[in-house]
Each structure stands twice: as C-alpha cells, then as structure tokens.
Amino acid sequence: MKNDIVLTGDRPSGPLHLGHYVGSLKNRVHYQDIYKQYIIIADLQALTDNYEHPHKVHDNVFQVACDYLAVGIDPTKSTIFIQSQIPEIADLTIYYLNLVTVSRLRRNPTVKTEIDQKGYGDAIPAGFFMYPVSQAADITCVKATVVPVGEDQLPMIEQTNEIARSFNRIYKKQVFPDVRAIVPEVARLVGTDGKAKMSKSLGNAIYLSDSADVIAQKVKGMYTDPNHIKVSDPGNVEGNTVFTYLDIFDPHTDEVAELKRQYQAGGLGDMVLKKRLTEIIDSFIEPIRTRRQKFHNDKAYVMDILKKGTAATREVTAKTLAEVQDVMCLKY
Amino acid sequence: MKNDIVLTGDRPSGPLHLGHYVGSLKNRVHYQDIYKQYIIIADLQALTDNYEHPHKVHDNVFQVACDYLAVGIDPTKSTIFIQSQIPEIADLTIYYLNLVTVSRLRRNPTVKTEIDQKGYGDAIPAGFFMYPVSQAADITCVKATVVPVGEDQLPMIEQTNEIARSFNRIYKKQVFPDVRAIVPEVARLVGTDGKAKMSKSLGNAIYLSDSADVIAQKVKGMYTDPNHIKVSDPGNVEGNTVFTYLDIFDPHTDEVAELKRQYQAGGLGDMVLKKRLTEIIDSFIEPIRTRRQKFHNDKAYVMDILKKGTAATREVTAKTLAEVQDVMCLKY
Numbered sequence: 001m002k003n004d005i006v007l008t009g010d011r012p013s014g015p016l017h018l019g020h021y022v023g024s025l026k027n028r029v030h031y032q033d034i035y036k037q038y039i040i041i042a043d044l045q046a047l048t049d050n051y052e053h054p055h056k057v058h059d060n061v062f063q064v065a066c067d068y069l070a071v072g073i074d075p076t077k078s079t080i081f082i083q084s085q086i087p088e089i090a091d092l093t094i095y096y097l098n099l100v101t102v103s104r105l106r107r108n109p110t111v112k113t114e115i116d117q118k119g120y121g122d123a124i125p126a127g128f129f130m131y132p133v134s135q136a137a138d139i140t141c142v143k144a145t146v147v148p149v150g151e152d153q154l155p156m157i158e159q160t161n162e163i164a165r166s167f168n169r170i171y172k173k174q175v176f177p178d179v180r181a182i183v184p185e186v187a188r189l190v191g192t193d194g195k196a197k198m199s200k201s202l203g204n205a206i207y208l209s210d211s212a213d214v215i216a217q218k219v220k221g222m223y224t225d226p227n228h229i230k231v232s233d234p235g236n237v238e239g240n241t242v243f244t245y246l247d248i249f250d251p252h253t254d255e256v257a258e259l260k261r262q263y264q265a266g267g268l269g270d271m272v273l274k275k276r277l278t279e280i281i282d283s284f285i286e287p288i289r290t291r292r293q294k295f296h297n298d299k300a301y302v303m304d305i306l307k308k309g310t311a312a313t314r315e316v317t318a319k320t321l322a323e324v325q326d327v328m329c330l331k332y
Numbered sequence: 333m334k335n336d337i338v339l340t341g342d343r344p345s346g347p348l349h350l351g352h353y354v355g356s357l358k359n360r361v362h363y364q365d366i367y368k369q370y371i372i373i374a375d376l377q378a379l380t381d382n383y384e385h386p387h388k389v390h391d392n393v394f395q396v397a398c399d400y401l402a403v404g405i406d407p408t409k410s411t412i413f414i415q416s417q418i419p420e421i422a423d424l425t426i427y428y429l430n431l432v433t434v435s436r437l438r439r440n441p442t443v444k445t446e447i448d449q450k451g452y453g454d455a456i457p458a459g460f461f462m463y464p465v466s467q468a469a470d471i472t473c474v475k476a477t478v479v480p481v482g483e484d485q486l487p488m489i490e491q492t493n494e495i496a497r498s499f500n501r502i503y504k505k506q507v508f509p510d511v512r513a514i515v516p517e518v519a520r521l522v523g524t525d526g527k528a529k530m531s532k533s534l535g536n537a538i539y540l541s542d543s544a545d546v547i548a549q550k551v552k553g554m555y556t557d558p559n560h561i562k563v564s565d566p567g568n569v570e571g572n573t574v575f576t577y578l579d580i581f582d583p584h585t586d587e588v589a590e591l592k593r594q595y596q597a598g599g600l601g602d603m604v605l606k607k608r609l610t611e612i613i614d615s616f617i618e619p620i621r622t623r624r625q626k627f628h629n630d631k632a633y634v635m636d637i638l639k640k641g642t643a644a645t646r647e648v649t650a651k652t653l654a655e656v657q658d659v660m661c662l663k664y
Contacts (some may be wrong), residue, residue, distance in 0.1 A: 044426060044427075051431070054503070055661050058661035058662070058664075084657075087419045091419055094466070097457070097462065098459035102457075103454045123433045123435065125429070126430070126432045126434055126465065127427075129434050130458060161415075171386070325416075327388035332638065
C-alpha cells in the first residue's frame with residue numbers, strides 16, 4: 001500500500017554484487033514507486049564485526065551509494081541515509097536494551113548461526129551480540145511497516161515486533177506500528193562456485209562494478225557439471241550454476257530451454273554456454289557499470305545525496321525520538 | 333590535582349540519605365574546590381531496572397538535584413547534568429559495545445552480585461547486563477580522570493580503563509586518559525537496622541529530607557545491642573549502630589568516649605543514647621532539610637540549574653564525540 005513505509009539497506013562491508021541485485025536492489029527500484037522507502041547504509045552495524053577496520057567501512061559507504069544510484073535507486077523517490085549519522089538510533093537502541101533479555105538475544109537463530117560462522121567462540125563482541133536490538137532501532141526510528149528480508153532474517157523482524165509491542169504496552173501508547181516482512185521470490189543467488197550464497201567473504205561474487213574481462217574470467221571458472229568432461233557427454237542442468245544464471249539473466253527463455261535440451265542430450269560444451277552467459281551478464285552489467293563509474297567520479301555529488309537523505313531521515317527520527325522520550329518521561 | 337576531572341553521580345531511584353552523604357556527597361562538596369567536577373544524574377541507568385516506572389525515575393531526578401543543592405554542591409563549582417539529555421553517551425556506548433565481549437560482561441563481579449540480588453535468574457535485561465559499558469561512556473564522555481567509588485565498584489573502573497585502552501589502541505590515538513578510582517575512607521554507612529549498607533530498598537535509611545519526627549522514630553527503632561536488656565546491664569559498643577552513628581556525626585568525641593565507657597560498664601540506657609543521637613542527627617539534617625525545602629519549592633530554579641549544567645556538559649561531550657568519530661572514520 002502507498003501508506004506503507006519500507007526500511008531496507010545494506011552493511012557497507014564491500015561493493016554490491018549480482019546477489020544483491022537479484023535479492024534486493026531490483027526490488028527496491030520497484031518499491032520506490034509504490035512505497036515510501038528508506039534505505040539505510042548501516043555503517044555502525046558493519047563496524048560490529050569490522051571495528052578494527054574503520055577505513056574500510058567508511059570507504060564502502062561511498063561504494064554502496066554508487067551501486068545504489070547505478071542500479072536505478074532514485075534519490076528523489078528513495079531516502080538513502082547513513083546509520084551513524086542518525087544519533088536517534090543509538091538512543092533508541094539504549095532504551096530497547098531494557099526490553100530484551102540476554103537469554104532472548106542468545107536464542108536468536110540468525111545471530112546464533114552468524115556467531116558459529118564467524119567462529120567467535122566465547123569471545124562474542126557485545127555489539128555484535130545485540131545487533132538485533134540495533135536493527136529494531138533502525139526499523140522503528142522511521143516507523144517502518146514493511147521490511148524486505150531473506151528467509152534467514154525473519155527472526156530479526158520477529159525481534160523488532162517483540163520490542164515494539166513491549167514498548168507500546170509498557171509505556172501505554174501505540175507509538176510503533178507492527179512490522180511486516182516481505183520475503184522476495186528470488187531472495188538468493190548462488191555463487192559462481194555453485195555454493196548456496198553469493199558472498200564477498202566466500203570469494204564467489206560478480207560485482208556490479210566488475211569489468212568485462214573480470215566477468216569473463218569469473219564465468220569461465222564457474223561451477224557446472226563436474227561429470228560433464230567431453231563435449232559429447234550428456235550433462236546435468238540441475239545445480240549447474242551456468243544454467244541457474246541463464247534462467248535468471250537470459251531474456252530468451254526459449255533459447256535457454258533448447259540449450260538445456262542439447263546439454264542434457266550431449267554435444268553442447270561448457271565453453272559455448274559460458275561464452276553466452278558472459279555476454280549476457282556483461283550486457284546486463286555494462287550500463288550499470290557505466291553509470292556507476294560516472295557517480296564514482298563525482299564523489300561530492302554522491303555524498304551530497306547521502307547528506308540530504310540523512311537530513312531528511314533525521315527530521316522523521318527526531319520526531320520519533322521526541323515521542324518516545326515523551327512517553328518514557330525523559331523530557332525535563 | 334587541579335587538572336583532574338572528576339565524574340561522580342547517582343541513579344535517581346529515590347531521594348538521597350545519610351549513607352549517600354557520608355559516602356559521597358560530603359566528599360563532592362570538598363572535591364568541587366580542588367577538581368573540575370561533573371555530577372551525573374544517571375536516569376537512563378536507573379531505568380535499566382526501573383524501565384516500567386519512568387514517572388518515578390523522572391521525579392527523582394528533581395529530588396536528587398534538591399538533595400545536591402541542599403548539602404552544598406554549588407552549581408557554580410560543580411557541573412550537574414542529566415544522563416539522558418547527553419545523546420553522545422548513547423553513541424559512545426554503542427561504539428564501546430564492540431570492544432567488550434559478552435563473556436567479559438558476564439564476569440563483571442559487581443554486575444554478577446547485583447544480578448543475584450535482583451533475582452533476575454535467566455531473565456537479565458540486556459540494558460542492565462551492559463550498564464558497565466554505559467558507565468564507561470559516562471566517564472569517558474567528559475574524559476574524567478578520577479572517579480570516587482566504593483570498593484564494590486572498583487571492577488567498573490577496571491572495565492572503563494579496559495575499554496578506553498582498547499579504543500586508544502585500535503583507533504591509534506590517545507583519545508582517552510586512564511581513570512583513577514578514589515575509594516573514600518568512609519565509603520559506607522550501616523543502615524538503622526545495623527545491616528551492612530544503608531539503602532532505600534532495605535528500608536533502613538534516614539533521608540536528608542526526613543522531618544524531625546521521622547528521624548526520632550527511625551533512631552528509636554535503631555539496632556543497638558540485643559543483649560542489653562536492662563539499663564544496668566553492660567552493653568556492647570562494637571556493632572552497635574547508635575555508637576557507629578555517634579562516631580560519625582557527634583562532634584564531641586570526648587563525650588562519646590565517656591558514653592561508650594559507661595555503656596560498656598552498665599548503667600547507661602539505650603533511650604538516653606538515642607535521644608542524644610536524635611538531636612545530633614536532627615541538628616545535622618535540619619539546615620539541609622530547610623535549604624532542601626526552599627529548593628523543592630522552586631522547581632523552575634532547580635531544573636534550570638540542571639538545564640545549564642547539561643548544556644555545559646554537552647559542549648564537552650560534543651567535542652569528545654567529534655574526536656571519537658574522527659578516529660573511527662565516522663565523518664562523512
């Protein structure tokens with residue numbers, strides 16, 4: 001609905017890739033026409049597991065903004081802001097921490113999985129441990145009603161709703177609306193290695209800023225069917241990353257269907273397919289890359305968009321905080 | 333040293349009592365002449381275990397301020413501020429949370445004891461769990477170098493120094509000085525029931541705002557020597573609360589020594605002693621109570637002092653935050 005407020009965004013821990021495009025950027029370009037959309041560049045959240053690399057996070061704020069503008073996120077339709085520049089988020093986080101128990105945070109399945117993945121063991125930084133509370137502050141500071149997330153992020157929305165409802169109940173006012181999760185149809189793109197998720201840390205990503213050469217190289221190394229040795233061998237289409245990508249990016253579905261038939265029958269080589277995919281991905285990325293380069297060359301322009309988006313967001317978050325402090329008797 | 337910056341203060345969870353006076357207020361009146369002294373009214377910290385009672389915390393901010401002014405804390409010498417009105421503290425807390433692990437917080441002896449006392453079991457509010465980090469933000473936001481604490485609070489200072497040193501090391505700049513704890517000689521006054529600590533929650537406190545009648549009543553019920561039944565019985569001076577108080581508040585040390593002798597020999601009744609102590613405590617509290625009433629009747633004046641103190645503090649904390657954000661690359 002037009003009245004809905006969307007909060008979405010990214011941790012600026014690296015430039016964005018095709019996985020981001022398929023799973024979220026593409027949808028945001030659509031959402032900005034039907035919702036009031038806020039896009040958060042969550043630098044403080046990125047610092048929770050990059051606190052020793054502040055320069056990296058800082059630089060990536062700009063990189064991510066370039067990606068946004070390049071894919072068609074329109075700053076006249078979407079409000080892009082930098083998390084650390086909204087002090088109200090820190091205030092709200094502190095207030096919300098009273099409404100969540102330590103054991104509840106420990107039970108959060110998303111955080112649990114991430115703690116295992118990062119191998120923190122017993123040395124979990126407290127900031128990382130409680131980032132679901134900080135996310136609740138991100139979402140509620142603009143009173144978002146809709147948050148697009150992957151399946152694995154659903155517990156985060158649940159946590160936000162728990163906090164918002166506790167807040168409304170304890171302070172006896174309906175300050176925050178319920179938040180609805182939208183799980184996009186294609187939430188996740190496999191990596192070039194065929195692994196479940198395209199991700200910077202797994203080194204299996206094609207970036208929106210990759211050159212034609214780099215794309216060619218990455219597609220060349222892409223996972224196909226390991227048993228498809230000779231061209232004449234019949235090959236598997238299921239789990240074959242090249243076909244997964246063709247299904248998503250190749251507009252000629254009839255031709256892709258025919259290629260699948262040939263591949264399964266034998267007589268179609270990986271090289272031919274990969275050449276086709278390289279061209280398709282490059283022709284998809286090429287205009288994004290060109291626009292991105294233009295924005296990248298004009299840092300002042302991009303940072304000004306972030307500055308204005310942040311200022312516009314603060315107008316809203318200041319109102320939210322004033323309302324919150326009012327019911328919490330924190331006005332003197 | 334005159335260059336030292338002191339941070340001290342209270343959680344506004346109730347009006348202040350004689351225990352506060354002996355353990356800290358008296359020293360603050362002295363410190364304000366030799367140090368630059370900031371006094372924090374820690375309303376957000378009070379909310380960590382009173383989040384369901386925001387009106388109570390709000391009202392106690394004013395009560396505590398009246399107590400301060402009544403005992404002689406001079407707003408032209410000390411800077412009194414309200415924690416929640418310094419947004420920089422929330423920002424710093426969020427940054428510091430990255431520098432502390434969850435297991436480190438769990439090992440904090442002060443918090444451990446308090447968690448047991450409050451009977452939280454597994455349901456420890458996250459805000460309470462991490463209040464040592466928030467305290468580190470309180471202390472460092474004004475770059476305090478000295479913090480007067482009771483013995484039981486020493487782990488808090490240790491935690492603050494750990495955070496400050498980690499920060500300086502990770503962000504490669506000596507932003508924060510080391511903090512030194514001062515443990516006052518008389519850090520703790522026993523309660524009227526003889527229990528180790530005078531405390532609102534134990535119901536064994538004499539308040540700086542108590543009337544003469546209430547004081548008389550409280551002293552009448554004071555713990556003495558349970559085996560001192562008849563006036564002629566010899567009585568114990570050790571652990572006898574009335575003598576503990578006389579030692580602290582009675583300026584006539586010779587007379588007190590003589591009373592002790594008589595009491596130990598037998599022939600001195602509790603009633604006589606308690607009458608003396610009532611007069612001494614009332615004559616001590618009377619001028620405080622009178623000044624307090626005057627301030628209490630002029631809320632606008634008191635709140636204006638807090639407003640000005642908070643504004644003066646923010647001038648300093650804004651500079652600290654700017655320096656912190658600079659080294660953390662959080663300026664855009």
